[in-house]
Amino acid sequence: MQSALKMRLEVEEHTAAVLEGQSRIANWLYNRLRRRFRETQDPQAARVLYPERGLRNRIPALKPERPFLQTVHSSVLKNAALRLSSAIREYPKSRRGERAKRVGGPEFRSWKRKGFSLHYDEPWKGFRLDGQTLLLSLGIALDGATGQRKQVHGSTRLAEPLPDGFDPGKVRQLRRRAVVLRRLHGEAVRSFSSSGGTGHRD
16 A cells, blocks of 8 residues: 655755756756657667657666766656657547546656656665655766766755654655755745555757
């Protein structure tokens, strides 16, 4: 059984700006992959891109062309691609009447209208709770002093303790709602999903 818990975070101005940048990059990737799919006319290439993980598998080839993608954790990038793949697969189902609610094809996403969630979907990969402090891995950057690549981290603090009975060890996913973060004067909402019994342009 899975349950979700939404927690308000205290976010410093610098951290908020960094996370906003991460959200923008994930949004850019979604639109870039969407355009790549729409421009694909070769049926053989379409068969490669259409499966659930086809677009996700395009990300490594994009990183040398767009180094800024390396500054975002791989889980976040992966889930941006999987989100698009899901939308692509649901559209023909809707046209065939296999969905209760009709949906259109995936559209261009305007980040200004709605921020892009940062989704860490693997248990404790890219995030960690230390008491009321949430530690995040944000990708790779160059160290200005040494010129070496280094892992970048960020941290925020839960505005209140976790509720009684919630076992942090069973947290399985972390999702940040970027649209909430953008203009809440240093506060953000994240949701923890736990399993078990606890509640840029081109």
